[in-house]
Amino acid sequence: MEFFLEQVINGLQLGLVYALIALGYTMVYGIVKLINFAHGDVFMVGAFLGYFGFTYWGLPWPVAIIMSMVFCAILGVVIERIAYRPLRYAPRMIALISAIGVSFFLEYFCSLRFVFGANYRVVQRPLSEVSWQIGGITITNIQVLILVAVVAMLIFLQWIVHRTKMGAAMRTVSFDHDAARLMGVNVDRTISFTFALGSAMAAMGGVLYAIAYPQIQPFMGIMPGLKAFTAAVLGGIGLIPGAVLGALIMGQVETMTAAFISSQLRDAIAFGILIVVLLFRPTGILGRTETEKV
Amino acid sequence: MRQSKWFLLLAVAIMSMALLVSGCGGTKEQAVQGGTSGDKVVKIGLMTPLQGDVKTYGESVQKGFELALEEANYKAGDYTIEKVVGDDRNDATEATNVATKLIDQDQVAAIVGSVTSKCTIPASSIAQARGVVMISPTGTAAKITMDPKRKDYIFRACFIDPFQGTVAAKFAVNDLKAKTAAIMFDQGNDYTVGLSQAFKAEFENSGGKVIAEEAYAQQDVDFSAVLTKIAKQDPDILYLPDYYQKVSLIGKQALDKGITAKFLGGDGWDSSELDFATMDGGYFTAHYSSDDPRPEVANWVTKYKEKYNTEPDSFATLAYDATKLLLKAIEDANSNDPAKIKDALQAIKDFPVVSGKITFDADGNPVKSATILQVQKDGSYKFVTNVQP
The missing domain is CATH 3.40.50.2300 (Response regulator)
Structure with a gap:
């Protein structure tokens, strides 16, 4: 039983990090109907900046996270301005290819020797490791940190989307660009804001990921990005609660498969479940044909 | 224009x-x-x-x-x-x-x-x-x-790989007096698969028991599920025949999970970028030692x-x-x-x-002995012993 609970916590840790990335995917999709494949690479840039912040620039780690989030928010806006905005009314496939292009650009640009370099770097954790024994289960301060950060971000996001003027604009744009513009909503600024928000969350996810699994490299964003995207689709893409639910399921499925079935089948089963769910519920677990999107 | x-x-x-x-x-x-x-x-x-x-x-x-x-x-x-x-x-x-x-x-x-x-x-x-x-x-x-x-x-x-795995298993049984071992290997990498198979064969041949054999993929960074499982079984040896960066990452998470098994590995550990603090006290099979006279x-x-x-x-x-x-x-x-x-x-x-x-044998492989080294916290290796083929 304790063994099972400990595995649940392992899965929760993984799922929460996926959730931070999945939120960015789902918000952007909800608003511009674009799958932003560069999202996983913004996550990578975030992890590197956080690492530089607390390792080389002497910043306390919370400041490093915020610095990384601010920079990635700007990066997200720049990416949207250069690679997506000119293609907003082009066929969807074109924007998708552009997104893949940005993804490769970020990966290989960051691999250059004078940027981050292609090497793996070992991250020295900025906070000392503490673990608590609660009824036979081991919980670490890093797991608690991730949980607190994700919950705080979720509450913040819900507040922005449902309680602020910008949130109302985001919801309006997600229904219809033209109608929103007629209502006096600044569509361009709303979309930029969405990218900034999503990228900042990816950056936070990146830094937390680097602290939890202390190794970083320029291609580290591909796999978590793919899995977070899967999670967003599983939960119902475009839906904020769906992204979190999907991510938590992905985390649990992966961990439980490795723990109780076989570590070799981990990804096969995780992605197999995605296919099965989509066969029966093409809009995802929480998805309905008509729903409030952001 | x-x-x-x-x-x-x-x-x-x-x-x-x-x-x-x-x-x-x-x-x-x-x-x-x-x-x-x-x-x-x-x-x-x-x-x-x-x-x-x-x-x-x-x-x-x-x-x-x-x-x-x-x-x-x-x-x-x-x-x-x-x-x-x-x-x-x-x-x-x-x-x-x-x-x-x-x-x-x-x-x-x-x-x-x-x-x-x-x-x-x-x-x-x-x-x-x-x-x-x-x-x-x-x-x-x-x-x-x-x-x-x-x-x-x-x-x-x-x-070659089988030789390295065999030597590691011999060392584990004879010198470390190990009875049980857990193995983790990258299923997409011939090197780590080869080492772990040879290790398993020799370890079980000498009366030891391999209690867990876990695979992962090269991009994996989260090993918590598998390591929680291994921690519960508490083996004497954790055999990690992968390259330094993966080994450092697994080692760190193994310590997080409270695993006390001795780390054992192959020549892939030999790098200045190994996480020496984490892998301190671990042994690996190597090609030579600079202390050799x-x-x-x-x-x-x-x-x-x-x-x-x-x-x-x-x-x-x-x-x-x-x-x-x-x-x-x-x-x-x-x-x-x-x-x-x-x-x-x-x-x-x-x-x-x-x-x-x-001297090369008929298969193009050199015939020679292997060395066991131990990782030291300060970033060096200690010569332990030579193992003959």
Whole structure:
């Protein structure tokens, strides 16, 4: 039983990090109907900046996270301005290819020797490791940190989307660009804001990921990005609660498969479940044909 | 008008990027010509990862290779050596590209490389098919020289995977008195699969019990599920036959999960970028130790320190050995014909190099002993023992 609970916590840790990335995917999709494949690479840039912040620039780690989030928010806006905005009314496939292009650009640009370099770097954790024994289960301060950060971000996001003027604009744009513009909503600024928000969350996810699994490299964003995207689709893409639910399921499925079935089948089963769910519920677990999107 | 200007700018930008990229891709250097050598030239290619997840291996290999050439003054017999360096980034696809380029474009007679088994296996098939001699300093997978028939142009300067796994298991049972072991391996990597299979076979043969055998993929970074499982079973040994970066990551998470088993691994641990604090006290099978009293070892360590200001690791050492073996073969054959060089290489007997006295067996593998080293917190290794095959 304790063994099972400990595995649940392992899965929760993984799922929460996926959730931070999945939120960015789902918000952007909800608003511009674009799958932003560069999202996983913004996550990578975030992890590197956080690492530089607390390792080389002497910043306390919370400041490093915020610095990384601010920079990635700007990066997200720049990416949207250069690679997506000119293609907003082009066929969807074109924007998708552009997104893949940005993804490769970020990966290989960051691999250059004078940027981050292609090497793996070992991250020295900025906070000392503490673990608590609660009824036979081991919980670490890093797991608690991730949980607190994700919950705080979720509450913040819900507040922005449902309680602020910008949130109302985001919801309006997600229904219809033209109608929103007629209502006096600044569509361009709303979309930029969405990218900034999503990228900042990816950056936070990146830094937390680097602290939890202390190794970083320029291609580290591909796999978590793919899995977070899967999670967003599983939960119902475009839906904020769906992204979190999907991510938590992905985390649990992966961990439980490795723990109780076989570590070799981990990804096969995780992605197999995605296919099965989509066969029966093409809009995802929480998805309905008509729903409030952001 | 404006648009065409933009296009021009874009085209120039792309072209300069392309130049930049190709400039990084492969560096071609030529040796200083002796002057009197005339046209008696033999070209040697070096294939090694200078970027990517195992770049410290590649850098060490390049240092060992260059030191061996310098020591020979870029000469073997009547021939002047020219070197060509190719970077395979530890990527199997890139390895085939680099091998093809070295053979077709640079027209080398022999290649020293590559470093990891996963790059060397595809590259060796190309070298064999084109009839170019290849000697891998550190590619330990059995498949490199046999697939399934002997590839007669391919050699190596190191022992092979099954041997390393067997030696590790013998050491675990005899010296560490281990009864139980857990194994974690990368299912997509011939090197770690080979080591773990051999380890398991020998460990169970000697009366030990393998209680967990867990696989992962190269991109995996989260091992918490598997490690929680292993922590519960509390084995004496955790066998981690992977490269330094993955081992450091698994080791760290294993400590997080409270695993107290002794870490044991293979020559992939040998890197200055291993997480020494985490892996402190772990043992691994290695190709040589700088504490070994033989004169070849002392001479090599002194020369390397003089030139590079650091201790040589196994990779530099084996690259040096591989290059020396190749030079010896070129000298014996006194030819730049790959077919003659390969015969001379196969015929080498008791040639003293740093990692032992080398004679090749019928499969192109050197016959020699293995060394066990222990990781120290301060970033060094302690010589533990030599294990005979």
